[in-house]
Amino acid sequence: MVKVEAVIVRERVETVIDAVEEETGHVGVTVVEAIGHGRERGVTHEYRGRTFESRFLPKALLAFLVEDALAERVVSAIADAARSGHDSGDGLCWTSPVGNVVHHRTGERLG
């Protein structure tokens, strides 16, 4: 099995999950609300005319556990769906091999 992880903007969470399901048939995801930053290094906010900086931006971390053969198509689906057209902040996606994947309810070993 392969773990596909992606950091994306929060508004795109459902768009990305839908895209993965439509294009690869894979169902199942874990969503973690995350904060972080890429090269843009956070953002400047205004409050009552004063600016303040926030180093982090709200993001979502998605994790999909998929069959090895599916991994590449899942990654493409995520990347296409997460692209917003903005200058920065769309996030990244990557894969890593995982082992001992066990289905809790059935005890089945998935790989």
Add this chain to the structure above:
Amino acid sequence: MTHNQLLIAANTIWVVFAAVLVMFMQAGFAFLEAGLTRMKNAAHIAGKNVLIFGVASLVYWLVGFGLAFGNGNGFVGTHGFAPSVGALLAVGKAPYAAFTSIPGAAGWLFEVVFAGVSLAIVWGAMAERAKLWVYFAFGAIFTVVYSLVSHWIWAPGGWLQRFGMQDFAGSTVVHYQGALAALAGALLLGPRIGKFGHDGRANAIPGHNMPYAVLGTLILWFGWFGFNPGSTLGVVSGGKVGFFGYVALTTNLAAAAGGVGGICVAWLVLRKPDVSMMLNGVLAALVAVTAACGFVAPWAAVLIGFVASGIAVVAVPLVERLGIDDPIGAVAVHGLAGVWGTLATGLFALPALVATVGVGRGGLLYTGSPYQLGVQALGLLAVGAFTFSASFGSLWTLNRLWGIRVEEHVETAGLDVAEHGMWGYPEFYIPVPGGYGTESHGHLVGHVHQLHEQDAEAA
């Protein structure tokens, strides 16, 4: 002091006190509406109640009060715009002869808070997707429309008043009118993104804070003790001293029946004792008894409140099924319950109480005559046609000229950050200086302070 001066003093104390209670209903709307919508719009939705009460007050001072209660003809008041100090201090004299036993200023205060409540209702159905400037523009337009209708029904010599239309505190004037404009706004704005699926089925968009909605409802219930009993405009009505106490009793009975009815009907119909439907039941009952409160027996107030709560529970999903996105339920709670309350007064008005209040005739149940019911229906038809078309027409025009709905990305990000540059709950969205998650970037906060000090020195 003479006896008459003492009476004026007592009346003024009561009316000003009641006006202050009604003003506090804006707090009720702020919490109710913020609670029943999403977190990302909370500051905007709560804050707009301050904005629209400001707009309504200024417009009502300049033109609204004159249109509504200034001397004039059956359709419109033509005097008393931007009133003088003399006119405001005088009791029972032109241009505000309508207020026979309180100064013009007390009358203005009591009536402006009603205009504010009616306007607050409008935005319930338009929540989470209207542009900020629309609150200024349509707020002013609606205040004028509201003032005209309140002249028809409440001003001495208004054409519906002459027929004897019974609307004690405004089921029609305040609530039905607000709901008509709300319906026009919801139709023109269209549903919020994601409200309806591709198959047209409605999705639930849960409110973000149910305790807020509960608090808002309790504040509204509290404020209603000014709204209905205060509409006696004095401490003696038709020779009955302290009649407003009776009006407070019917108001409370109806609300109580509405709360109990709302949760029970929801339990039966929706199969869950839904808390928000209990709240809608209370509010629908209060709306319905607003027309009837001075005219009906206690048992009738209970019945009116109970039926109103059933209407609210059934109509909120029904409005959705028509493809109308009304986040708070204004069309059902203020509109349909307002219609029911107005008609129910024509059914249940007790002749002895009608004599005390001195408007219209006894209801169908007591007199066997459909006259009063007919007058109530005529009023609903006339107000429905006028206020809906005026609201729809003006919002349609504003929409064609500048667009009244926010851009998609604004709606997605939330009106708080997109329109106002701030969040209702910033620490939920971003680490803020001194808030959760900021330990690691104290240097940035210091850096910003330094920048400001440099700015101050440069200036």
